[in-house]
Amino acid sequence: MSLFGFFKARNTAPVARERLQILLAHERAMVGGSDLAAILREEILAVIAKHVAIDQEKVQVKLDRGGSVSTLEIDIEMPGLVKN
């Protein structure tokens, strides 16, 4: 490992700084009552629940809050779409 690589590997403060900036940006927005990911999650689930009975146990919600892009992943197991 080069000397430069050595310093790069040891310096963890920039990672801490970036993690905090992303986290706090999201948390400050939430205090203002605009947790977009939570609103979308609830509304998407409500729309689907109008058409099919959703078993809460079969719903997996995954979220990754990023700096410029966040991803919301909702995985719903829907019963009875195909009639036997």
Place this chain on the structure above:
Amino acid sequence: MSKVLVVTSGKGGVGKTTSTAALGAALALAGQKVVVVDFDVGLRNLDLVMGAERRVVYDLINVVNGDAKLAQALIRDKRNDNLSLLAASQTRDKDALTSEGVAMVIEQLREKFDWVICDSPAGIEKGALLAMYHADLAVVVTNPEVSSVRDSDRIIGMLDSKTAKAERGDKMEKVLLLTRYDQVRAARGEMLKVEDVLEILSIPLLGIVPESEEVLRASNLGSPIVLSNPASAPARAYADAVRRLQGETVPMNIPVDRKGIFAKLMSWRVA
């Protein structure tokens, strides 16, 4: 047979969350199924120390209130499949936690995991009492410093009177985890020694975690220290503590960080 463990201290900033993450990860590395639960409602930090802060969707209070199923709220660690996190709520206040709700969640967690590790908030109020109430075993985190030892003594008193075990008339098992210990300063008489703290608190010793810059490095990275730097002194101390938790007899020593010649030169120059 699953075990519920509370990591508590009374005083803030002594290393409860760091220790919860490290003990949880070390148990997971040993093949145990582990969940770490943050009880610090409104001021959660375990998610950050575990590096899962971007992935929290549901939390303990959502499960207590029935807004989410337990399985939906559990966040699986990306580095170790045996390790899961249940986050505290950041936006609700601590009155949202009810003792019936906590009892229900702990019961469900006992079915899924070998170890349920509850990270207590500082203080002696509702959150701390709820975190300790269902515990089978308490890890009292203490720094070799007067205010921390005093607060630990207070917490030990509460563990003996305000927990389900105490109410049943059973003896609450308590062990001491001495953190931020500086062997050189203790030897010089500048810091309370291990024996001093043990004599004052008179509970068995689980481990001695030396003061180390590696702890800050791990929290910067969002990784339990036993995962990010297993060779570091604190990581070895936590790994030993976990072997003792599992019933092994491990000689009590204080690990030291092995510094390279370059790092030694650097720290000498800074000093």
